[in-house]
Amino acid sequence: MAGRPRDERARNAILRRAADIASKDGLEGLSIGRLAADLGVSKSGLFGYFGSKEELQLATIRAATGVYLGEVVHPALTVPPGLGRVWQLCDRWLSYSERRVFPGGCFFFTVTAEFDARPGRVRDTVAAAGLEWNRLVASTVDDARRLGELAEDTEPDQLAFELIAFMETANAVSLLHDAPVAYQRARSAIRRCLRAAATDAATPPWPDPAAQTRAEGER
Amino acid sequence: MAGRPRDERARNAILRRAADIASKDGLEGLSIGRLAADLGVSKSGLFGYFGSKEELQLATIRAATGVYLGEVVHPALTVPPGLGRVWQLCDRWLSYSERRVFPGGCFFFTVTAEFDARPGRVRDTVAAAGLEWNRLVASTVDDARRLGELAEDTEPDQLAFELIAFMETANAVSLLHDAPVAYQRARSAIRRCLRAAATDAATPPWPDPAAQTRAEGER
DNA sequence: CATCCAAGCACGAACGTTCGTGCCGAAAAA
DNA sequence: TTTTTCGGCACGAACGTTCGTGCTTGGATG
Numbered sequence A, B: 001m002a003g004r005p006r007d008e009r010a011r012n013a014i015l016r017r018a019a020d021i022a023s024k025d026g027l028e029g030l031s032i033g034r035l036a037a038d039l040g041v042s043k044s045g046l047f048g049y050f051g052s053k054e055e056l057q058l059a060t061i062r063a064a065t066g067v068y069l070g071e072v073v074h075p076a077l078t079v080p081p082g083l084g085r086v087w088q089l090c091d092r093w094l095s096y097s098e099r100r101v102f103p104g105g106c107f108f109f110t111v112t113a114e115f116d117a118r119p120g121r122v123r124d125t126v127a128a129a130g131l132e133w134n135r136l137v138a139s140t141v142d143d144a145r146r147l148g149e150l151a152e153d154t155e156p157d158q159l160a161f162e163l164i165a166f167m168e169t170a171n172a173v174s175l176l177h178d179a180p181v182a183y184q185r186a187r188s189a190i191r192r193c194l195r196a197a198a199t200d201a202a203t204p205p206w207p208d209p210a211a212q213t214r215a216e217g218e219r
Numbered sequence C: 001c002a003t004c005c006a007a008g009c010a011c012g013a014a015c016g017t018t019c020g021t022g023c024c025g026a027a028a029a030a
Numbered sequence D: 001t002t003t004t005t006c007g008g009c010a011c012g013a014a015c016g017t018t019c020g021t022g023c024t025t026g027g028a029t030g
Helices: A007-029 A032-039 A043-050 A053-076 A083-098 A107-115 A121-146 A156-177 A181-197 A209-218 B007-029 B032-039 B043-048 B053-076 B083-098 B107-115 B121-146 B156-177 B181-197 B209-218
Strands: none
Touching: A007 A032, A007 A043, A007 A053, A007 A107, A007 B007, A032 A043, A043 A053, A053 A083, A053 A107, A053 A121, A083 A121, A083 A156, A083 A181, A107 A121, A107 A156, A107 B107, A107 B156, A121 A156, A121 B156, A156 A181, A156 B107, A156 B121, A156 B156, A156 B181, A181 A209, A181 B156, B007 B032, B007 B053, B007 B107, B032 B043, B053 B083, B053 B107, B053 B121, B083 B121, B083 B156, B083 B181, B107 B121, B107 B156, B121 B156, B156 B181, B181 B209
16 A cells, blocks of 8 residues: 555654654654554655654654644733733643643653753754743743733743743653642742732732632532 | 672772763663773673663662762751751752763753653652652751741742752753753742741851852952 | 682673664555 | 655664673682
């Protein structure tokens, strides 16, 4: 069985599966033979799509970026700038990790840790994606500051560092210890962090945890 | 060089090198052939020390634990319990990461991210080490609370989560972007976090950053 | 003290498997 | 037909692992 048809659709299916595997076993643990067997196609047929393993790795990163944008960034950008958007960005990220959109947790966490000390094109691509995410969070924080919802002297890069730290650590801890409580920890920490930097003019965009607990108890 | 008595020293040398490699390329990227070539010994000779690759991985984790204890935990335990010890623990950890005691940054960060979604003995060992570190930080925080240096209603597990988040993220960011500024970010965040939880009775154990900047400027 | 033995260790070679990668032919699309 | 695409096959290298063989050496033997 061979032929022409929509190589685009097949390619996307390959890459989605590749991202799933890489989120668990890393981009080196992602082998062409296993991926092909997993999808029921031949090694060489799959190989033809990419031409080299490194190209497959780079394409997988691009595909995962698309998923990430759709799951986290774009939804958060539908709410107006300000503290609410900052919270949405964090909450969406935690939800994306918690729901195991990738079975091994955040794809980029796994791949970043794998390549952060290994020079090459893969590392450069991952680093660029990380930098962009960092800039997005920081500029979203800065928007809130300029809108008067965060204190004037808030440092966007510093606050972005802290928010990202909570998110990534929640991902790591929940995976390693199978402990969903890590996501609660992260949400608490983020709330406290944002509340400490918020001005009196701002109205908190996050649900009241006490009210939430009460509501769940009433069911 | 063969013979009897020296096997302990040689074994330690092997494991120290193995931990260095694994901190960069992970415990799977650590191959017996490359490690042997690196040390100038034969594959099979090295293999005989451990009997299997998994056993080598486990022994490497134990060896790295020893380094970690010597570099971070034991020095911090020389200062009396309280806020000062909490700060020492964090500062020593950041220094251990920043000085690249392992060339790929914190050994446990790399290995944890590698195995957190891969069941097996290696994962269990790494998870146990992580849990112990977590407990150490939390109980050190709790000591400070009971001594009246942190607010009575401080939650040790929550604060430990936040402190660890800053440390690990500093490690990751500094590696990925070659950005030592991440360590400053972490120290700032930790200071702010501890200051927010500290009581008036406590005297801050960290150096005044402004004074430090001044001192450096005067050189 | 001299000698020999048994054991421990490291070595080179080779095992079978899997890796990434090319080549080529068949079949489907144009 | 021509073009494109994919499967079968084979390659060299590297993987973890096993095996047989010497060398080194501590301790028992004479």
